[in-house]
Amino acid sequence: MNLQKRSTEELILEAAQAVFLEKGLAGARMQEIADRAGINKALLHYYFRSKEKLSALIIERAIGVILPRVMAVLDTDMELFDKIRLVVDTYLTFVSRNSFLPLFIINEVNRNPQFFFRTVVEKERTHLDKFRRQVEEAVAQGRIHPINPAQLFMNVMSLVIFPFLGKPIIQVGLGLSDEDFKREMEHRRTEVAEFVIRAIRA
Amino acid sequence: MNLQKRSTEELILEAAQAVFLEKGLAGARMQEIADRAGINKALLHYYFRSKEKLSALIIERAIGVILPRVMAVLDTDMELFDKIRLVVDTYLTFVSRNSFLPLFIINEVNRNPQFFFRTVVEKERTHLDKFRRQVEEAVAQGRIHPINPAQLFMNVMSLVIFPFLGKPIIQVGLGLSDEDFKREMEHRRTEVAEFVIRAIRA
DNA sequence: CCTAAATTTAACCAAGTAGTTAAACTTTCT
DNA sequence: AGAAAGTTTAACTACTTGGTTAAATTTAGG
Numbered sequence: 001m002n003l004q005k006r007s008t009e010e011l012i013l014e015a016a017q018a019v020f021l022e023k024g025l026a027g028a029r030m031q032e033i034a035d036r037a038g039i040n041k042a043l044l045h046y047y048f049r050s051k052e053k054l055s056a057l058i059i060e061r062a063i064g065v066i067l068p069r070v071m072a073v074l075d076t077d078m079e080l081f082d083k084i085r086l087v088v089d090t091y092l093t094f095v096s097r098n099s100f101l102p103l104f105i106i107n108e109v110n111r112n113p114q115f116f117f118r119t120v121v122e123k124e125r126t127h128l129d130k131f132r133r134q135v136e137e138a139v140a141q142g143r144i145h146p147i148n149p150a151q152l153f154m155n156v157m158s159l160v161i162f163p164f165l166g167k168p169i170i171q172v173g174l175g176l177s178d179e180d181f182k183r184e185m186e187h188r189r190t191e192v193a194e195f196v197i198r199a200i201r202a
Numbered sequence: 203m204n205l206q207k208r209s210t211e212e213l214i215l216e217a218a219q220a221v222f223l224e225k226g227l228a229g230a231r232m233q234e235i236a237d238r239a240g241i242n243k244a245l246l247h248y249y250f251r252s253k254e255k256l257s258a259l260i261i262e263r264a265i266g267v268i269l270p271r272v273m274a275v276l277d278t279d280m281e282l283f284d285k286i287r288l289v290v291d292t293y294l295t296f297v298s299r300n301s302f303l304p305l306f307i308i309n310e311v312n313r314n315p316q317f318f319f320r321t322v323v324e325k326e327r328t329h330l331d332k333f334r335r336q337v338e339e340a341v342a343q344g345r346i347h348p349i350n351p352a353q354l355f356m357n358v359m360s361l362v363i364f365p366f367l368g369k370p371i372i373q374v375g376l377g378l379s380d381e382d383f384k385r386e387m388e389h390r391r392t393e394v395a396e397f398v399i400r401a402i403r404a
Numbered sequence: 405c406c407t408a409a410a411t412t413t414a415a416c417c418a419a420g421t422a423g424t425t426a427a428a429c430t431t432t433c434t
Numbered sequence: 435a436g437a438a439a440g441t442t443t444a445a446c447t448a449c450t451t452g453g454t455t456a457a458a459t460t461t462a463g464g
Contacts, residue, residue: 008440024309026228030422043441045423103312106367107226110305113370128375145400150376150386151393157372158364163356165308165367168315170359173330174352184352191353198347199401210410232452245411247453 011037012047013057020058021100024107028055056115059108062101063116069094071127080138081201083131084156085193091160092189096182102161128153144200152200159192214239214249215259222260223302226309230257258317261310264303265318271296273329282340283403285333286358287395293362294391298384304363330355346402354402361394 015037019028030051034044048054073087095102109116135149163170163185171181217239221230232253236246250256275289297304311318337351365372365387373383 024226024228024313026226029420031420040442041423042425042443046441049423051422103308106305106371107309109370110367111226113374116370117374147393147397148386148389150372150378151389151397153376154365154372154386154390155361155394155397157368158360159357161368162360162364165312166359166363168311168318169308170352170356172315172319174355176352184350184356187350187353188356191349192357195349195357195401199397231450242412243453244413244455248411251453253452 008037008039008043009047012039012044012054013061016048016054017058017061020055021062021104024104025055025111059105059115062105066094066098066101066105074131075127080134080144081197083134084196087156088160088193088196089189092185092192095161095164096185099164099167102164106165142202144202147200152196155199156192156196159188159196163188210239210241210245211249214241214246214256215263218250218256219260219263222257223264223306226306227257227313261307261317264307268296268300268303268307276333277329282336282346283399285336286398289358290362290395290398291391294387294394297363297366298387301366301369304366308367344404346404349402354398357401358394358398361390361398365390 012033016028016033019033019036023029023032028051030044031041033054034041037044048057069090070087073083073090076083076086078086131153132149135144135147135152138144139146167181170176171178176184214235218230218235221235221238225231225234230253232246233243235256236243239246250259271292272289275285275292278285278288280288333355334351337346337349337354340346341348369383372378373380378386
């Protein structure tokens with residue numbers, strides 16, 4: 001009971017995550033989660049009493065996995081341009097492997113902003129202050145064009161995340177196959193960072 | 203019956219749009235749409251037989267409103283940098299006034315890509331070829347850094363749209379009030395274009 | 405005024421869904 | 435072996451939701 005303890009509970013969480021990401025909170029069915037986990041509905045409720053509690057766990061898990069990665073990078077003492085390169089690379093790699101995650105998070109955060117607020121903000125906001133000071137310093141030294149750190153951060157996030165949210169639009173609009181899209185995202189890993197750096201370098 | 207003919211049908215469509223944008227397709231209730239339109243469910247079904255047909259209309263309407271605006275700008279013979287300035291300004295203005303639209307469209311397009319494909323692609327893709335050639339020409343003339351036109355287009359879309367999708371995250375992460383956020387978006391109207399231009403200008 | 409369309413009322417159906425329950429069976433630990 | 439936890443089965447509830455129906459009422463046009 002201890003070697004495989006991870007089994008059922010983890011199985012359910014994985015199944016739940018998959019279903020929630022694919023169908024969204026409202027569209028997800030407890031029955032489907034049970035089916036995918038290879039168990040039955042009764043057991044599902046036996047482990048996680050309600051859909052609400054289960055979904056709350058999944059959301060926390062999802063946000064808790066992606067956010068610290070970015071913050072960890074922003075929090076280092078790295079030189080600004082290198083930091084931009086690293087954060088783009090880190091984020092892009094992660095999102096490539098979890099391409100449904102951004103849409104799910106964006107959705108739930110929009111549906112219920114306070115939840116995100118409570119879960120994350122207090123701990124993580126401070127990290128951004130460091131980045132902010134770093135940018136302001138670089139501006140003061142004339143190393144980069146004057147830019148509001150908030151805007152710069154928004155720009156980096158936008159360039160990294162959006163293509164995955166708009167994947168179908170982009171694929172269809174630009175006529176890219178799945179392979180093509182993957183290749184473009186591969187290019188972006190270096191392109192985006194250099195794009196940003198050219199945009200701000202004095 | 204002719205002066206006010208727009209009345210009920212339009213009322214329903216407006217109510218439906220509002221509810222769909224707020225709750226998403228799965229989360230929207232026919233009853234709530236009826237309530238907001240100030241009518242009853244029976245009449246709602248009397249006008250639009252099913253939820254599916256109604257939602258299809260709303261989606262077409264939403265996409266049909268936002269897409270042509272961008273394409274129209276991309277299709278002009280304007281000089282590249284000016285075109286970037288104009289497309290950013292046009293898009294940002296529109297999205298500011300319809301801030302729920304991007305999330306809705308992104309969602310439905312991800313949920314059902316073929317629908318978007320059938321609705322839009324055939325007519326609109328050609329416009330992008332013009333932009334593509336224009337960028338390639340500018341690269342060839344050495345006026346701008348070498349960049350894949352697809353990547354450039356993705357970057358512009360990302361920078362314009364993403365902040366509205368991630369509004370709650372950004373607000374919370376950067377500690378912005380609604381007023382602050384609005385002001386930042388106002389800044390972006392000029393900032394984003396110049397950001398992109400600096401990034402590509404040779 | 406008369407008719408047809410628009411609209412309401414209210415009850416209803418069928419399907420789906422979250423969640424419960426109780427009994428039986430199985431596995432695991434001691 | 436025996437108890438406890440894990441798991442299944444299957445039926446059931448309470449509720450929501452999309453959609454229907456039929457009759458009554460209101461509105462507008464010819």
